[in-house]
Amino acid sequence: MHIHDLFASVPLERSAAMPLFRQLYARLKDAILHGRLAPGARLPATRELAQQLQVSRQTVLAAYDQLTAEGYLRGGVGQGTFVDAALPVARQAPAAPSVAAGLLRPLPERGAAMAASMARVRYHDGPVRAFRPSMPGLDLFPFEVWRKLEMRALRRPGPHLGYGAPRGDLRLRELLCAYLRASRGVDCTPEQVIITSGSQQALYLLAHLLLAPGDGVWVESPGYQGACAPMTVAGARICTVPVDAEGMDVAWAAAHHPDARMVFATPSHQLPLGVTMSLARRLALLRWAGANKAWIIEDDYDSEYRYTGPPLASLQSLDRAGCVIYTGTLSKVLFPALRLGYVVAPPALAEPLAHAKAVVDRHSAILPQMVLADFIAEGHFARHIRRTRDAYAERRAALLDAIGARLGERLRCGPSDAGLDLCLHFRPGADGRFPDEARVAQAALDTGIELRPLAYYANPQAGPACAVDPGLVLGFSAVGPADIRRGVEQLAAVLERTA
Template sequence: MASPLPLGTLALDNEAQTPLYRQLYDALREAILDGRLHPGARLPSSRVLAGDLGVGRNTVLAAYDQLTAEGYLEGQVGSGTQVAAILPDSLLQLDRQARAMPLKIAASNMRKLSKRGEALSATRRLAPAYKRGQGQAFQHGLPAIDQFPALLWSRLLARHARDPRNGCFGYEVGMGLPALREAIAAYAGAARGVVCTADQVIVTVGAQGALDLAARMLLDPGDPVWVEDPGYLGARGAFLGAGAELVPVPVDGEGIDVEAGIARHETPKLIYVTPSHQFPLGATLSLPRRLALLDHARRSGAWILEDDYDSEYRYQGRPIASLQGLDRAGTVIYMGTFAKTLFPALKIGYLIVPQNLVDAFATAIRITGHVPPTAVQAALADFIGEGHFGGHVRRMRALYAERRNILLRALENELSPWLRAAPGEGGLQLSAFLADTADDRAMARAASEAGIHVSPLSLYRLEEGRPGLYMGYASVPETDLAKSAGRLAATLKAAGCPRHI
């Protein structure tokens, strides 16, 4: 039986200039928005309502059709016309805002983010806003995606995605697909000197997923965390999101200054480092500093989170073995990602945790559900196991070395009055120092207005330090690198950037 309409409010005026169907449309819409007609309420048939109102049936049909088209009504076969179960939110919001009286809400009653949420969102807002796209000079953090073997990858992915019986269509495996964990353990052991078994590998949704999981599992609110300064914003955000107290530790040509860290806070709960290629300055943590760091972590009871990003791309000498491979006390948690070696949208990272943390981390990631799709994991396991990953890395290492050399030559020539390259032997990007009196944020803004993306080093600092620019080269074609270097030089000159003496 149809729900009774508020007929007392449906007064149609034959003398008005507004057509009768529009008057009926307005009245019914008003009744829906006011809640007098509830979602799911059945309306009279067009014939019955036309008789009740003394109008033609076509008038009612025209109003019903308009309301149905806008999402207020819906027709059900055998059930007639009824108010839609889900009303158009945007129209509801606009209508209610237009009719609602202004409300004064006491500040104490306003809903707010948690302190962790405030800290996390504040860190995110520090990141520069720019359009992500391949080949934008000098965009950092992006590999040469156009060089990735996409056809091969699509075949591997299709191999696992075409058959629902192969196990990739069910719920994800908590710690990651066993085949991928085996491939990661074998690769990390052979290429990075990591000592582990596949049981210690936890597959995550990218590097940020790994950071978030580690922060949740290891930190309580107020726990001190050593972070490199300057350092990675993503790590800083994850630790702040866990409520940690950040302890900025300076870095130099040998990496993080362990003695300075001890002087600032002797007993951190966690130490976050990028020893293979310090972010963003590019230094490699020296062996004496590595040993000192491991010794202090062992004596103080701290965990070390080793972020081994960009380690595959070292252009001078042999790759440096991981910090985890030197650890004999079980203090190091090793972290890796395929975002820089393959492509960022893959969103697969991993942690290699000490044996005594395996059960806890495995349980946690099953609860959060933050694991990549199984079919993508399976395709990546094949990509590594069949030798495609090693071959791709070797090809990219040669390409990136060439592009790096082009940028270094530009820094020694047309850019030399304003920029001096920071020491470093690898990676997909590099830092270059401005004169001490320069405003690196102003120079980065001027470059952005000229269509060039660089980041100011001050963006990554918690304390004052040398100004400079962070510049990527991996995704930029060789000819564009040379041209963009000339444009950047002209931009810095026009912006009045102080020169090096």
């Protein structure tokens, strides 16, 4: 092909945002890669091509220089410019552009599991509204304080802004230890704390570090769906366990899945049912795990928010066998975009876990850790928790009052003494039937309110023993009392239409 033909039908665009030399470079590169300019082909002299294209010679020189630097062209002063003869002969491009219909080759089993494992997990989308579940009140966070702390950290350039330890910022780990010891009874040292990019990364690391393919893992159903994904990708066998008024049914699990190697539990506040694991169940779980050398992951995702008394002591505080791995997140206390979580590992596990963390992402972002350390040390963290606890208590009361007044005959409330969400079970109609959860949730979304059907939290592998009465999960922390009351009116209208 004559080089002039490359530009005859589609000339360079002089008004485009891309500079002319970049357009010329891209056009020549594409022609070489697709065989329209063969290896060894001679290109016009820079003055000649500049005249043909009516551009400056500098434009052509810049394009040629870039192509030469990348190995497409060779030549020199007095020698001419050629497509490098050492390049393999390329196939001619098809007449019309085509897009590959699928992957180059199928994903391997592990890759396919990873790509599919979070497919059922929903992500928050669009503006915050009633009744977005598990969402803190962003209107309550002191972003201006955070911004000032962040700017102060950036004005202190030094080694602390370089690479850090996989465990995370030492000062933050020290402050978290003090906080967890005082508020949750967690027995730990800073060396046991590993900062992670959210609790989801913590679960991924623990699953891949501690589980062999085929190992059984107890998971609550209904329960947090994101917990099963890393276990599944690690090749674990998911063992669903029913939940009742006392929390995870440990005796049932021990009878049906006695060989499990790990337990994922939310003892302080079960998602989504809202129940708290009884002391008898906690002790039974610890005895079983100790006797069977099984790990327990204690997910303490929103324990700061208890409205009828102080936060309960952690399961980790009762552990004497070194089997409890305590995980927490700051997404619910501060704001989800922060993506900071932490693990308190048994002493012997801390170093292997830190090394595993380094494999995944070296360390979590250091600057947010430094800012959070200052946020805690200067008292902003404690003030924010007190402020949000009071605000969420008011929002919770508004939701309970509105439901009692408008929907008491249709819905019964689950436990409401902790957390950011409320589980509501449908009352059967006169015919003994329950409303369709999915239909109600979609109709609610169509009217501008956001909630989740209880079935969303049921594990697909769960059997009849894990069944619960149908219902809805409503978050009450994301918006104020006025929006909550309006939302209940909208939900009442939806239930009238869909009943």
